Amino acid sequence: MPVHSVSEITKYIKQLINSDSILKKVMVCGEISNFKQYASGHCYFTLKDADASLKCVMFHSRAQRLRFVPTNGLKVITSGTVSVYERDGLYQFYVDTLVPEGAGELSLAFEQLKEKLTDEGLFLETYKKDIPSFPKTIGVITSLSGAVLRDIYHVAKRRNPAVRLVLYPVQVQGAESAAQIAKGIEIFNKSYSVDVLIVGRGGGSMEDLWSFNEEIVVRAIFASKIPIISAVGHETDYTLADFVSDVRAATPSQAAELAVPDTADLSRYVLSLKAQLDRVMRNGLQQRQGRLEMYLKRVSMCSPQRLLSEKRQWLDSLQSRLVQRTEVVLTNKKQRMQIAFEKLALLNPAEVLRRGYGIVKRSGNTLHSIEAVEHDQVLEIVLADGSFTAIVSDVRRDDA
């Protein structure tokens, strides 16, 4: 029995395996584990099931065609060749294609990219730009042929005949498509500014719409300074371009409606603003007039003339009260004087004498009592119209 070197025997095993018709082109399903991708782009992982495992390598040239990122635990169906890596004495599976089991490859890729970009914040509302309310120039990125451009054209022109369309024609599906769409967005942003961009295509399968799920397109839309309306496929189709765009239109016609306001609508709006302006102006003036009138009224209430006349009135009333009061006092005094006069008259001795009384005097002094009167005294008796002298002949005292 000959003795072989390690290299010889390994080479032999490799030849044996490589010559096997089944191992040359085989499909293997299993669960991914220990997945690693190196800077070189090569991917290394293990496929396993409950009872066994298989070392796998997927070279960069193959791996770059993957639309999704393989992850540990993912059940996949792979195709490739089983061969030997001589240096490590290792048989391994050289993977050509790798697709997820169950969910389609595109769905998986979609979900993965969506998750990644969501984490980066690309779909946040805060980044959404407003669509200008009266754009004059609309950039359109779509295919030159096909109904999309025609629909956009007709709707836009009907709503505003003066609007201008600028088309950047692209392939909307196929290998070149995504790069072209991204390029178009870049050109509009860098070299040919428009007011708003419509990016889209008509309906199709998920595969047909795929360009609008490509990272390069999503990032270009996100980076655009010009607001972008996406219009991809039908109402029910959602692509990542729709998520990242500033506004998603269900159809190309709707995109044109969103981009181009109806001039008739706008005219009505401007006219209503003008009417409001007039009304506010009128109200403002009326309000001021009203206030002015009120102030004038208040001012006239405080005018010196008015104050003066008020004072004069007060003075008048004071005067009249003074006169009245004086009269009352005077009348009063007059009455009292009259009474006094009457009383005085009653006391006048001449009057008394006229009524038949006489005054008895002795040596010029009036006698008031019988006490001082004595027998033979000479007394003077004064009457109203003269006097006479009398001699006392008898004194009679009234008993008390």
Add this chain to the structure above:
Amino acid sequence: MARAKKITFEESMHQLEEIVQTMETGDISLDELLSQYTQGVKLSQSCMKALNEVEKAMDTMLKETDGEIQELELKIEGD
């Protein structure tokens, strides 16, 4: 001499809306009210003028070759 920057339709409309709002608060002087009104009327006129513009613009198709952008007339099929 610096030319006054021509304001866009959006800006005109926005200014007009703001003027109406400011005037509605009623808390401005008569002078201001009058000047705002004058300005508002001007803006509404320029907006209407922009809307009634019927000058038909030529539609364009861009073609890029080696970084050079060419403008071609855009013809819509079936028109």
